[in-house]
Amino acid sequence: MPRFDAILFDFDGVLLDSEPIHCACWADVLAPVGAKLEWEDYRARFVGMDDREMLRMIAAEADPPLDWQILWAQFPAKKAGFRQRIQDPPFLPGLPALLERLSGEYKLAVVSSSSRMEIEPPLAARNLRRYFQVLVTGEDVEHHKPAPDPYLLAARLLDARAPLVVEDSPPGIASAHAAGFEVLAVNSAAEMPDRLLTCLSG
């Protein structure tokens, strides 16, 4: 019997090398309202965090401090910028073969705090949407990662008893642990396939 009956993938930084794009889109729309965001800071502190939480921190740390609602008001522009840039989605070349192989043996889901609009179109554009029975996105739960809710919902929808979670960020890893699931923590989308196959064969 395989150890796991499902694989629950985080999206950004696990299936898609999209975190640099998210950061650049936020930086573009925050600069005109006086807030600065740099990649090193984003990578170290904000990857995997809910956008509103990130903006509250950026607003509080600005000098002088800013009203975070003014930053949040830029969200539609950030989303539009992301949609523009993600038209050529940075998936790994080996991802279709990996998903083809895994989907024969495991139920697969994407579990992300990003909006469905940021996940489903890029997957569909590369004909990868069909590998996932379930997408749990930011709209689907009230409490985001690090709360356990997104991973619990995905497991329930898949009827999975022993899912493996693949994550790249501290809030995501905390969410999966809070749900009581095993986690494979990866540093980047690039190393994910090898790490995952090693984990599954171990």
Ligand SMILES: [Mg+2]
């Ligand atoms: Mg991530």
